[in-house]
Amino acid sequence: xxxxPDILPVILALLLAPGLLPALPLQSLADEExxxxxxxxxxxxxxxxxxxxxxxxxxxxxSECPAVAGLAAGASCRLAVNFAAHTGMWAVxxxxxxxxxxxxxxxxxxxxxxLWTVHTGNGANxxxxxxxxxxxxxxxxxxxxxxxxxxxxxxxxxxxLFLNQNLYNDFAMAMNIERLSAEFDCGAAINTAAGIxxxxxxxxxxxxxxxxxxxxxxxxxxxxxxxxxxxxxGISAGNLAPAAPMQLxxxxxxxxxxx
Amino acid sequence: MVPSGLLTAxxxxxxxxxxxxxxxxxxxxxxxxxxxCLLFLALLPAAATAMLEIDEVGLAEVTGEGLTFxxxxxxxxxNPTSYIExxxxxxxxxxxxxxxxxxxxNCWRRxxxxxxxxxxxxxxxxxxxxxxxxxxxxxWTTTAGNMTQCTDAGINGLGCPRGGPIAMFAPHDNxxxxxxxxxxxxxxxxxxxxxxxxxxQGNNAAAxxxxxxGGSAQTVLEWLAPTSQDYYRLSFWGExxxxxxxxxxxxxxxxTLIQGNAARSVLRFFKFTQTSTSPGLVNAFNPLPGAAGCxxxxxxxxxxxxxxxxxxxxxIQYESxxxxxxxxxxxxxxxxxxxxxxxxxxxxxxxxxRNADVYVPLGQPFYxxxxxxxxxxxxxxxxxxxxxxxxxxxxxxxxTAVFTRFYSLNSGSLGAAAPSAWxxxxxxxxxxFLALLPxxxxxxxxxxxxxxxxxxxxPVPDANWFRTHGYARWGDWFTCQxxxxxxxxxxxxxxxxxxxVGRNAWNSNGDGVFFHGLTAYNAYAYRTVTMDVRPGSNQYxxxxxxxxxxxxxxxxxxxxxxxxxxxxxxxxxxxxTAKNTSTxxxxxxxxxxxxxxxxxxxxxANRAVIAVPANSALNxxxxxxxxxxxxxxxxxxxxxxx
Numbered sequence: 001x002x003x004x005p006d007i008l009p010v011i012l013a014l015l016l017a018p019g020l021l022p023a024l025p026l027q028s029l030a031d032e033e034x035x036x037x038x039x040x041x042x043x044x045x046x047x048x049x050x051x052x053x054x055x056x057x058x059x060x061x062x063s064e065c066p067a068v069a070g071l072a073a074g075a076s077c078r079l080a081v082n083f084a085a086h087t088g089m090w091a092v093x094x095x096x097x098x099x100x101x102x103x104x105x106x107x108x109x110x111x112x113x114x115l116w117t118v119h120t121g122n123g124a125n126x127x128x129x130x131x132x133x134x135x136x137x138x139x140x141x142x143x144x145x146x147x148x149x150x151x152x153x154x155x156x157x158x159x160x161l162f163l164n165q166n167l168y169n170d171f172a173m174a175m176n177i178e179r180l181s182a183e184f185d186c187g188a189a190i191n192t193a194a195g196i197x198x199x200x201x202x203x204x205x206x207x208x209x210x211x212x213x214x215x216x217x218x219x220x221x222x223x224x225x226x227x228x229x230x231x232x233x234g235i236s237a238g239n240l241a242p243a244a245p246m247q248l249x250x251x252x253x254x255x256x257x258x259x
Numbered sequence: 260m261v262p263s264g265l266l267t268a269x270x271x272x273x274x275x276x277x278x279x280x281x282x283x284x285x286x287x288x289x290x291x292x293x294x295x296c297l298l299f300l301a302l303l304p305a306a307a308t309a310m311l312e313i314d315e316v317g318l319a320e321v322t323g324e325g326l327t328f329x330x331x332x333x334x335x336x337x338n339p340t341s342y343i344e345x346x347x348x349x350x351x352x353x354x355x356x357x358x359x360x361x362x363x364x365n366c367w368r369r370x371x372x373x374x375x376x377x378x379x380x381x382x383x384x385x386x387x388x389x390x391x392x393x394x395x396x397x398x399w400t401t402t403a404g405n406m407t408q409c410t411d412a413g414i415n416g417l418g419c420p421r422g423g424p425i426a427m428f429a430p431h432d433n434x435x436x437x438x439x440x441x442x443x444x445x446x447x448x449x450x451x452x453x454x455x456x457x458x459x460q461g462n463n464a465a466a467x468x469x470x471x472x473g474g475s476a477q478t479v480l481e482w483l484a485p486t487s488q489d490y491y492r493l494s495f496w497g498e499x500x501x502x503x504x505x506x507x508x509x510x511x512x513x514x515t516l517i518q519g520n521a522a523r524s525v526l527r528f529f530k531f532t533q534t535s536t537s538p539g540l541v542n543a544f545n546p547l548p549g550a551a552g553c554x555x556x557x558x559x560x561x562x563x564x565x566x567x568x569x570x571x572x573x574x575i576q577y578e579s580x581x582x583x584x585x586x587x588x589x590x591x592x593x594x595x596x597x598x599x600x601x602x603x604x605x606x607x608x609x610x611x612x613r614n615a616d617v618y619v620p621l622g623q624p625f626y627x628x629x630x631x632x633x634x635x636x637x638x639x640x641x642x643x644x645x646x647x648x649x650x651x652x653x654x655x656x657x658x659t660a661v662f663t664r665f666y667s668l669n670s671g672s673l674g675a676a677a678p679s680a681w682x683x684x685x686x687x688x689x690x691x692f693l694a695l696l697p698x699x700x701x702x703x704x705x706x707x708x709x710x711x712x713x714x715x716x717x718p719v720p721d722a723n724w725f726r727t728h729g730y731a732r733w734g735d736w737f738t739c740q741x742x743x744x745x746x747x748x749x750x751x752x753x754x755x756x757x758x759x760v761g762r763n764a765w766n767s768n769g770d771g772v773f774f775h776g777l778t779a780y781n782a783y784a785y786r787t788v789t790m791d792v793r794p795g796s797n798q799y800x801x802x803x804x805x806x807x808x809x810x811x812x813x814x815x816x817x818x819x820x821x822x823x824x825x826x827x828x829x830x831x832x833x834x835x836t837a838k839n840t841s842t843x844x845x846x847x848x849x850x851x852x853x854x855x856x857x858x859x860x861x862x863x864a865n866r867a868v869i870a871v872p873a874n875s876a877l878n879x880x881x882x883x884x885x886x887x888x889x890x891x892x893x894x895x896x897x898x899x900x901x
Contacts, residue, residue: 085571086633089642119486119487119489123432133320133324180648225646226647226896229346231341232341233342235342246337249334249336253333254333257329258326
């Protein structure tokens, strides 16, 4: 398995998809904090997104994921996905926890370069998916991260200063899927084009078809795992279950524009 | 400017996501974000670029089709101690002994794999950085708190795992594109954006481009790579650990380096079009033809009990284009057998694939896609409930519109005047490859001319052929050898091979597949033969054996006796009649290999092996696989039931 850089924005988009964050109450602004803002300089963004995890990447106490249905406290820390047309079948990621942390991403506006590059044959072989849109000199949102970038005067001499390994702190990512397996809704056995139930759970709350069932995401009938994944940092012979998130460094500029 | 369809395109495919993130914790997380934003506004460095006023004229051309991502001077480095791990677990039947012991048979050991330090950075020979290539290149370890400089760039820059920034990872005029798009079937040409929608039902008769009333438009969410981008380096080091906590445990550290790019790749998500009324080929839960509801084109997708199978779920389609150099190595300058500790790898040792060019289409829009499912019982759609998951490309349906697109039936018409008549039919990979050859009279002497009325052997395939058929090419395959190509007028020298104008020398590290070892050893291999027994002129029925040895001349039927690794032998596998009944066997003599100084292989004559010296490459040659198609594929996990 390789971490393809070209799917990284997709991972970001999926992680930040609305619907996972509930609405939260507004907080009052502190005037003295805002007093030195000059505006027009840009925005810096930090993001600390955690699911079932503490700041250092370790799991939250078991009491935070309370006992429910047949699951003990802590066992309900999980993420389950159901795909269309496969009603009653769940891909359940058990003991799921994750962290996604961006540190100091600068958000600016800029104009794109007013030239064609060699990658379009200097304009002769334009990207067909842009449908004829001419991006030269158009406005774009620019994100920059990290202490080095050509836009900020980065040179080889400066680069040597940043060989220090402590500068892998632009963004951090941790994920723990202890076990991933398929779990099935359980109640009276049903096997139709509309959905699947397995038998053996007795009466439970009514499900999608009015028949009593225990949903698959609340079951732990499968002891094993189809796959188990972890993203973390730091490992030693005596500590095979580390919690610290992966540390990554990002250089350069990301420009986003619509067309 | 986010297209409204971007998220709704996902909605039909993923019906529910349940999460047990506790609400209180989420509120605390987001509360911190709000506070940190306010603080950073106050502490913003003065050197930041000032915000720009939005220009109305510049934005007037925006039509809201999608979002683009431009990466300039891009580099992503993971800390070499950071990893992605696939965890194993103790097996229920664990081995308790090692070696030739009954307790080491028919048992399992736990396996864990880790990928450390994934990074994307510039190549070792990046243009504009050649003068500073040494300074930018670093290895996995640290020295006095800094990244260790890597002093030996190795073969074509593959000696060092990490480099500097990539100038144009995705330029502004050829960026990554994310969009929700309606493929409305406008135009059936392979170059048309719509390219004539064909669904699993094969009902494109209704498509507008086919003269129908229109319809069957398909919406996708797609992530499109640039059509051209700088080469870059993708590397990681890894650990494979076996038997953790048990007997017979071991660990292997390795390094993987890729120098190239994946330009033109496409990742698509759409709602798969396999419905319960779609016909399928005979598969695990389809009744045999003759059962109720079956027609000559197939049977409805139901099992023996009559339960229908609806697979209109999330479909993933991936057109994978990869090109460049690949290196896998294990030799370390100083072994450090401690779990998780980065090491420095030797700059030359390893297995290389140079000048690789690979295209693998996983799925086709919209009649074929990768779907996530559970295993099903034989003869029934009832799920196997052992907890395992499948990744499957379902069997290609037996529908005319589908298989004529997938196998790319050429639109030439049978019975028409030449050469159109010769273009009708399904092209083979050989014919499609020959169709790519330059057709002009100025083609190299070793390629037969391909002109007008004399074209009898190169039916031009439908242009969709090159979208539905993949390929894997390792090396530049110089010169055009074997079927359809004229023989080289003279064998080529090693120097020509390395310069890209000749065949690979036995010790070439400039092209193709080769090993680079650190110690001396003996190597023995005979080159593969090309074989085509289809009727036709001589070149299509010959068995050819090519190599690069100056004393062997093409066309010499007895040359094989004198040439082993390094000879050209060509036997006629049959005449020009339609039925080929000849038999040809190639039996190089045991000591046919001539190990002479003229071939650059040493002073000893009549040796059956190549004595490969220490720190030398051994080239296996170039390889080519054309016409790759996936009609059906299923990966099933194994382990949930233990």
